[in-house]
Amino acid sequence: MARAQALAEYLEAHRSQMIAEIEELVRLETPSGEEAALRAAADVVASRWEGLGARVRRHPVPGVGVHLEVTLAPEASDGGAALVLGHLDTVYPVGTLQAWPFRTEGSRAYGPGAYDMKAGLVMMAWAVQALCAMGSAPRRAVRLLVTADEEVGSGSSRALIERAARGAALALVLEPAAPGGAVKTARKGVARYRIEVTGKSAHAGNDVGRGVSAIVALAQLVLAAHGLSRPSDGTTVNVGVVGGGTRPNVVPERAWADVDVRFVTRAEAERVDREMRALAASDGARVEVTGGVDRWPLERTGAVAELYRQAREAAAELGIELAEASVGGASDGNITAELGLPTLDGLGPVGDGAHSAATEYVDLSELPRRTALLACLLERL
Template sequence: MNSNAVRTFVDDRLETYIAELKSLVEHESPSRDKGRLDLLAGAIADRWEGLGGNVERIANDAGGDHLVGRFFEAAPGPPALVVGHFDTVWPVGTLARLPLRRDGGRLFGPGVYDMKTSLILVAGVLEAFAALGLRPARPITVLFTSDEEVGSKTSRTRIEALARESAHALILEPPLADGSLKTARKGVGRFTLTVEGKAAHAGVAPELGASAIVELAHQVLKVAALNDPAAGTTLNVGLIEGGTTPNVVPARASAEIDARAVTIAGAEAVEKALLGLSAVTPGTRVTVEGGFNRPPMERSPAVAELFAKARRVGEGLGLALTEGSTGGGSDGNFTAAVGTPTLDGLGAAGGGAHADDEHIEIGSIPERAALLAALLLEI
């Protein structure tokens, strides 16, 4: 099987790819540091051009530039879209505290799992295709963005546009803890609830005031009542602020809300409920701003069919692929929401995303490269 040859190719060159991965990890690239992101984008673009790609660098004044690489453009049919990101949650200087280290079969470092190893998977597969004379079933479009960790605000439009013109989307985010691919993700919403009241002296004339904090307490309970775990709908008031000093009836208070929903209909219902909240306490006013910045990735029939194909492809590699869902969001939420069959969690095995013990299982690199190659060759 050709994809088994890809596994052997990557495995034989594994130390070379680990050295390349170390270089990527040691180039710190937090989501809001345009200078560092753009330098990394340039290095990735050079790498892709060396692999025969037609590379488009998408200028982004609001953050780091994004990259689109097009490969095998003469192949028939709409392309397979491969999606990843090269920004991380880690601030500059993290390497001084958490230096890259290798411990047995694991490589530890900030951003190694989420998700710079996926850049190595792309490079390994494309190099193997060239060396082995393999051609994919359709053209390949590779999109790596610079702002996934902060909501993909500047890349969303391009993600959705590329998804609409693609046969399917393969998302190189990490898999579930047990290695399962992701065929469903919750949608993610962010809302700010603000209460305006009326200040007054708490000792002399409290009756002249209207407490924004008391009203906020009522609203927090209303938000909590919207939770429906059985339906996969969860809301969390994660931050509250209000008041000035203890002897003043507070004139203002606010809350930051995280909302998650399994279906688009569920997300719409939550959004409608939150935006419809009204005040209970006389003399106060409630306003809610925000919305779902990532729609749910639903396990549609098209997604289920794509996974079934992937499972059959995996069998040829000796892999028993399984699927699952997660409450976190990714750019796969966008590709699925526009109707493009999407398969997520195709990155390397490991753990500790966004945590001090972030790591990959080095031995999973050839296996995941072979899986990605098989999907590109056979679907």
């Protein structure tokens, strides 16, 4: 307990520096796809880690930015590496800071991307710095990935994550905590589909009977897709975007819909996938369903429960009553979980308002203890 408290006291003494680093990253606006902005922010993060003696490898991706692979291999490393996941990209377009600049009010720091998840990146560096200051080091070699495309599905970083996961012993994810500071021991999986319907165009006044309306067929399919939801099993289906047609006086030949599916288990994902692909129109229109599972669920396995148990014990030494949560959103932790790697998510800051620039904030009163918890886990797991 004295050890954990010493880490917390060290970090409390450096709280203002931590806040300054969070502000620096927030002021570097990094929306997904803004390659130059993400490169600049990656340089700042890389420099911080190089200053701690870590080895940093840059993985540039045209049109995306730079993914960072940071390796910290202490002499006392034991077994497989601890894989730590974070991301630099945010959901906010450049210019958001003009309307909602970074600011602190009382115990809160507001700013686009502060909570999700630039504070988590700062916390990770300070967790390692605190261990070094205490004459300690992570128990295992640490492999940190800071990616540039998590908010848009990790398309260009997935292979890097999968490669880094090979040979790792566990994964820790720096995404923000669930409400109240809970870590995330389960996340729903995500599937995305597009339903495309092809009918037959015709004049809506003179020859309407010769046409086959793709929009009418799609409307029926939208209801059928929503009917695949099983809320009691944690499965939800949402048709979020639709389009089609050309003019009001033309029977529409084409229409389409984009569908989001969330699920708790593989069995439910497979059921929905079968039934989505079996969708058919009843009026002669042709239906094509494309897409599929993007991320399998992070399920609360026995190994995940054990990680949580150890985190809860470490948190208790810091005076934190650490709860756990299951959430509907996915993260890169879903990717490591799919590979069978025990994964504990939500180890980033306490706060709220993710993806809401005007209200997104980090709870600064919890920042030192929360960072000390991360340091304790690196030292013990």
